[in-house]
Amino acid sequence: MNTVEARAEAILIADNPGTFVSRRISEVNLEFGGIPGDRHFGITYPANSRQPMYPKGTEIHNRRQITVLAAEECAIIAEKLGIEFLLPEWLGANLLLSGFPELTRLTMGSRILFPNGAGLICMGENRPCTLPGEVIKELHNNRPELAAEFVRAAFRRRGIVCAVERPGKIHQGNKVRILVNDLSNQMQ
Numbered sequence: 001m002n003t004v005e006a007r008a009e010a011i012l013i014a015d016n017p018g019t020f021v022s023r024r025i026s027e028v029n030l031e032f033g034g035i036p037g038d039r040h041f042g043i044t045y046p047a048n049s050r051q052p053m054y055p056k057g058t059e060i061h062n063r064r065q066i067t068v069l070a071a072e073e074c075a076i077i078a079e080k081l082g083i084e085f086l087l088p089e090w091l092g093a094n095l096l097l098s099g100f101p102e103l104t105r106l107t108m109g110s111r112i113l114f115p116n117g118a119g120l121i122c123m124g125e126n127r128p129c130t131l132p133g134e135v136i137k138e139l140h141n142n143r144p145e146l147a148a149e150f151v152r153a154a155f156r157r158r159g160i161v162c163a164v165e166r167p168g169k170i171h172q173g174n175k176v177r178i179l180v181n182d183l184s185n186q187m188q
Contacts, residue, residue, distance in 0.1 A: 002180040006099035008114075009071055010088060011172050014039045020092040021135060027171040030118050030164045034065030035094060041065065062163065063123040068112070069093045069159035072101035080153035083140060090139070091132045093159065095120075095170075100178055104157050109181035111165065118168025122181070126161045128154035 012022035015037045022038075034041045045062045047054040054060060069088050074096070078086040088096040097103060097112075104125055112120040133150030140146055 001182055001185070004100050004178040004180060006097040006112075006176050006178055008095060008170065008172055008174040008176055009098045010093075010096040011170060012088060012094050012096070013037060014092050014094070020131060022089050022092050022094065024089070024172075027169060029169045030066075030120075030167050032164055032167055033062070034164055038065075038094065039092075040067070040094075064126075064161040065164055066094045066120055066162040067092060067126055067159060068095045068097060068103065068120070068162055070101055070103035070157075071096055071098040073104060073157040073159065077150070077153045077157055081136065081146060081149055082143075083136070083146075086136070090135045091158070097176065104159055106160055106178070107181045107183055109183075109186055111179040111181075112162065113177045113179065114168060114170045114174050115176075116168045116170075117166060118170055119164075119166040120162035121165040123161050123163055125156070126158045128158040 010024050011028055012024050013035050014020050014022040028035050033043045042062050044059045047056060047058040047060050051060060074086045074088060106122050108122055108124050110122040128151045130147050130151060133147035136150055137144055137146040
């Protein structure tokens with residue numbers, strides 16, 4: 001198991017029912033369901049197009065409680081789109097890390113641990129979709145092609161989705177330890 005250190009640059013919540021766009025908060029108390037009030041909060045949720053093996057609406061375990069992005073990957077996406085910057089809010093992120101530039105390649109089962117012991121478990125890559133691209137397009141109204149270009153630019157750079165493994169309060173500026181799961185000798 002390899003351990004990497006990173007920093008929590010931003011904590012965000014998507015608590016406006018009309019949009020997935022998130023807003024920054026300085027701290028939050030993680031619960032087993034994620035961030036209370038966030039659109040992805042819950043231990044379970046209804047299956048949708050991401051889980052075609054179940055009938056739509058079937059109650060399943062929520063593996064998408066927390067969306068985590070890398071600041072370095074956001075900068076690469078912005079460069080590929082030809083825009084000055086890409087805010088994690090536009091992508092509906094809950095956590096922005098710096099110091100681990102290949103976050104999207106983090107193996108399933110890896111852990112992100114906070115100083116007080118709170119922990120997230122990586123449930124996999126967050127695949128890019130056109131919804132954030134539409135937000136970016138609206139903010140750069142002279143570039144209507146950005147919606148489709150976002151999906152290509154964000155491929156393998158869109159971050160990860162996590163579930164809360166251990167609740168606790170997290171703060172912007174926290175240093176975190178990332179325990180990279182070695183698939184040949186997996187963490188339990």
